[in-house]
Amino acid sequence: xxxxxxxxxxxxxxxxxxxxxxxxxxxxxxxxxxxxxxxxxxxxxxxxxxxxxxxxxxxxxxxxxxxxxxxxxxxxxxxxxxxxxxxxxxxxxxxxxxxxxxxxxxxxxxxxxxxxxxxxxxxxxxxxxxxxxxxxxxxxxxxxxxxxxxxxxxxxxxxxxxxxxxxxxxxxxxxxxxxxxxxxxxxxxxxxxxxxxxxxxxxxxxxxxxxxxxxxxxxxxxxxxxxxxxxxxxxxxxxxxxxxxxxxxxxxxxxxxxxxxxxxxxxxxxxxxxxxxxx
Numbered sequence: 290x291x292x293x294x295x296x297x298x299x300x301x302x303x304x305x306x307x308x309x310x311x312x313x314x315x316x317x318x319x320x321x322x323x324x325x326x327x328x329x330x331x332x333x334x335x336x337x338x339x340x341x342x343x344x345x346x347x348x349x350x351x352x353x354x355x356x357x358x359x360x361x362x363x364x365x366x367x368x369x370x371x372x373x374x375x376x377x378x379x380x381x382x383x384x385x386x387x388x389x390x391x392x393x394x395x396x397x398x399x400x401x402x403x404x405x406x407x408x409x410x411x412x413x414x415x416x417x418x419x420x421x422x423x424x425x426x427x428x429x430x431x432x433x434x435x436x437x438x439x440x441x442x443x444x445x446x447x448x449x450x451x452x453x454x455x456x457x458x459x460x461x462x463x464x465x466x467x468x469x470x471x472x473x474x475x476x477x478x479x480x481x482x483x484x485x486x487x488x489x490x491x492x493x494x495x496x497x498x499x500x501x502x503x504x505x506x507x508x509x510x511x512x513x514x515x516x517x518x519x520x521x522x523x524x525x526x527x528x529x530x531x532x533x534x535x536x537x538x539x540x541x542x543x544x545x546x547x548x549x550x551x552x553x554x555x556x557x558x559x560x561x562x563x564x565x566x567x568x
Contacts, residue, residue: 303327309344316346319354332567333544334358334512335533338522352519358512362544362565363505364557367487371494372555375486381559382484385549389477391537397462399426404458412457413449415441427517437465473540477550484553489560506556508566510544512536 293301305328306312312329319325331337337358341351375381403425404412411417419438422429429437441448444464451457496502514522521527521535537543542550548562 300324300326305329312341312344313346313350316341316350316354319356320350331360334360334510335536335543336360337512338532348523348525352514352522355514357514360510360544362508364508364548364551364565365561366502366504366506366556367489367558367561368494368497368502370496371490371492372487373490375488378484378486381486381552382481385484385553386481388546388549389481396426396429397466400462400465401458404461407454409454409457412454412461415445427520430515430517440464473542480550480553485555486552487555488558506551508544508548508551508562510542510547512541 301318301324303315303325306315315325315327329337329340331340337360338351338355341355342348403421407418407421411421415438418441419434422434422437426434441461441464448457448460451460512518518532518536521532533543545562545566548557548566551557552559552562
């Protein structure tokens with residue numbers, strides 16, 4: 290390792306981190322090196338953080354040394370020649386919509402809870418309101434909060450005409466109905482609106498011989514360690530289950546959810562996604 294570092298390469302690629310000593314050394318190297326890419330055997334991007342802790346890597350080294358985590362699974366594609374429309378299309382679309390809508394419902398409940406504890410003067414002042422959003426809605430990114438404040442400033446003339454705390458709180462909940470991750474929500478909603486769910490054809494097909502196809506595609510899960518996630522990792526009381534909930538409320542797409550996107554695009558099926566990804 291010392292010999293490699295003396296060469297001052299732009300990028301270092303480590304095939305695999307196998308034991309605790311090696312993992313600790315390479316994560317510490319990530320604190321001072323521009324790009325260090327390696328592989329690690331875990332079930333998901335979130336599980337990688339737990340695995341690093343099990344290898345005795347400190348919370349500070351994880352939050353500052355790890356920049357990106359990407360997990361993947363290979364899933365079998367459905368045959369494009371013989372696949373048929375899903376007879377339970379509407380049922381599955383409602384199921385997927387409910388799953389993708391959870392983070393929005395959580396955001397609205399947290400927003401409502403925050404507003405209930407603020408006074409009329411705190412809600413009325415936009416700068417004070419921004420500080421409370423930073424402190425209470427910690428799962429929002431800096432860009433999300435910036436967009437929220439800009440949207441409120443655009444509608445400030447209507448907002449300032451409201452007299453009571455209840456009227457202002459109701460106005461804010463209506464105004465922020467699409468947050469967080471507005472662009473992500475628009476993309477997901479477009480996929481739901483244009484969904485074309487397919488299932489395998491039970492009849493014999495000369496192209497796939499009833500084996501879907503021989504082709505595979507990736508189901509991916511990407512995690513960027515930004516400031517809110519760093520604070521969460523550095524908290525000694527934080528747990529993996531809490532981190533998963535925190536990320537989902539932040540607009541994070543796990544592998545299962547990305548698999549549902551591929552299903553709605555007609556690339557694979559629910560059966561094949563469930564084979565490679567546990568609930």
